[in-house]
Every structure is written in structure tokens, then in C-alpha cells.
Amino acid sequence: MKKNMIVVATAIAFVVLFVAAATVYNKQKNSDLSSVSLEKSEHIQRDYSPRMGPVDAKVTIVEFFDPACGTCAAFYPLVKQIIKENPGKVNLVLRYLPLHQNSDVIVSIFEAARLQGRFKETLERAYKTHGAWIEHHTSKPGKFWAQLGGLGLDMEKLSEDMQSAEIARRIKQDMFDAEQLNVSRTPGFFVNGKPLVHFGYKQLQQLVESEIAANY
Numbered sequence: 001m002k003k004n005m006i007v008v009a010t011a012i013a014f015v016v017l018f019v020a021a022a023t024v025y026n027k028q029k030n031s032d033l034s035s036v037s038l039e040k041s042e043h044i045q046r047d048y049s050p051r052m053g054p055v056d057a058k059v060t061i062v063e064f065f066d067p068a069c070g071t072c073a074a075f076y077p078l079v080k081q082i083i084k085e086n087p088g089k090v091n092l093v094l095r096y097l098p099l100h101q102n103s104d105v106i107v108s109i110f111e112a113a114r115l116q117g118r119f120k121e122t123l124e125r126a127y128k129t130h131g132a133w134i135e136h137h138t139s140k141p142g143k144f145w146a147q148l149g150g151l152g153l154d155m156e157k158l159s160e161d162m163q164s165a166e167i168a169r170r171i172k173q174d175m176f177d178a179e180q181l182n183v184s185r186t187p188g189f190f191v192n193g194k195p196l197v198h199f200g201y202k203q204l205q206q207l208v209e210s211e212i213a214a215n216y
Contacts, residue, residue: 043177044190045093048170050110050119053083053091058215059208062093064178064188067107068100068139072187073127078201082208089212094123096174097186102139105162107171109144112161113153121151 044062061079065072083090098104106126113122125147126133133143148155161167178188181195189196191207192215 041193043180044193046095046170046173046177049174050094050114051091052080052094052120054088055091057089057091059086059090059192059211060093061090061204061208062095062190064095064097064174064181064183064186066097066099066103066186067110067123067126068098068103068130068134068137069186070130073130075187075201076124076127079204082205086208086212089216090208095177096171097178097183097188098171098175099186100134100137100139102141104171105141106133106139106144108162108167109141109148109158111167111170112158112164113151115161116153116157118151118153122148122153125151 045060061082063072063075063079079092083092096104096107098107110119110122110126113119126144129144129147132147133140148158178184181188181190189204189207191204192211194207194211196204196207
């Protein structure tokens with residue numbers, strides 16, 4: 001009974017997150033996102049960005065995210081489901097927009113883990129253990145570090161690599177690109193360069209489906 005109550009409470013929390021995020025997101029002027037022009041298309045993707053799904057897919061979802069963002073955590077399995085339901089047709093490119101305090105440090109851990117081939121595992125561990133390392137919307141890197149056991153990471157190398165100038169440059173570039181694209185909240189989605197103007201899972205799904213229809 002207790003387990004069922006926890007599941008129900010979690011589901012309700014996700015619904016609240018979606019509603020709140022949609023309300024805030026949609027208050028942005030639609031023109032802020034839809035005005036993204038071809039001149040700014042270079043800011044949507046970068047060659048260094050993490051990619052999930054088939055490289056040759058003709059439909060690319062680009063997501064600007066903050067690891068401390070609860071809505072990003074809730075959307076992550078839904079985006080994976082979209083990729084799974086459209087085998088070979090859709091992939092995901094992840095861009096960083098660490099808006100919460102200390103989230104840039106969490107992102108640097110992701111990138112250092114990526115050098116060891118453990119990006120996806122580290123990202124999913126972050127989402128799974130949100131409650132253990134986020135306090136009052138602030139990321140606690142030391143507490144996240146304590147959640148990394150069992151991922152096969154060389155922790156000494158991780159600590160060294162996360163300080164690299166290249167990782168700092170990538171985070172700075174992603175934040176600059178987000179600013180150029182008028183993305184000021186997370187998650188922020190683009191599908192084949194087209195912004196998701198009205199926030200919501202159904203809206204994202206529809207945008208992806210329209211691009212699949214246009215490209216296959």
C-alpha cells in the first residue's frame with residue numbers, strides 16, 4: 001500500500017511539474033522562439049554535443065537542459081520513448097543550459113564522465129537521484145559526487161578532467177547559443193531547427209511526427 005502511495009505521489013508530482021512548466025514556458029512571447037532565423041541556425045547544434053540515437057537519423061531533437069531541472073528529468077524518458085517508437089528516424093542532441101546554482105559543476109562532471117564513455121549512465125544517475133543532491137533548487141556537487149558509485153568511473157581522472165578548459169569552453173558556448181536562440185528556460189526544444197513554441201509532451205510529439213512525415 002505504501003509503495004502504491006509513493007508511485008501515485010510521484011505521478012502527481014510529474015503532472016504538477018508539466019503544468020507549471022507549460023504555464024511559465026507559454027508566457028514567453030511566441031515570437032521570441034519562432035523568430036529564430038536561418039542566420040542563427042548555427043547556434044542550434046554543435047559538433048561536440050552529446051548525441052543519443054542513430055547518427056544518420058533525419059529528425060534531430062535538440063534539447064537545452066539543466067541537470068537540476070525537474071521538468072528535464074521528467075521529460076527525459078519521454079524523449080527516449082519517442083526515439084524508441086521511431087527506430088532509425090530520430091535522434092537527440094543535448095545542449096547545456098545550467099541555470100540553477102552550481103549546475104555548471106554537475107555539467108562538468110557529465111562531460112568528464114563522457115571522456116570515459118559514461119555520459120548516459122551519469123546523466124541517468126543524476127536524474128534518478130535528484131532528491132539526494134538538490135536542495136532548494138540548488139545543485140550540491142559534493143552530494144552528487146557521492147551518487148556516482150557503481151558506474152565504473154575512474155574518480156581521480158574524473159576530478160582532473162572536469163577542470164579542463166575545453167569543458168568550460170563548451171559550457172560557455174552552449175549558454176551563449178541558448179541566449180542567441182532566446183532560450184531562457186529549460187527544457188528548451190528544437191526539432192530539425194524548428195523551436196517548440198508551445199511547451200508540452202504532446203506538442204513535442206506532434207512536431208517530431210510532422211518532421212518524420214516531411215523527411216521519410
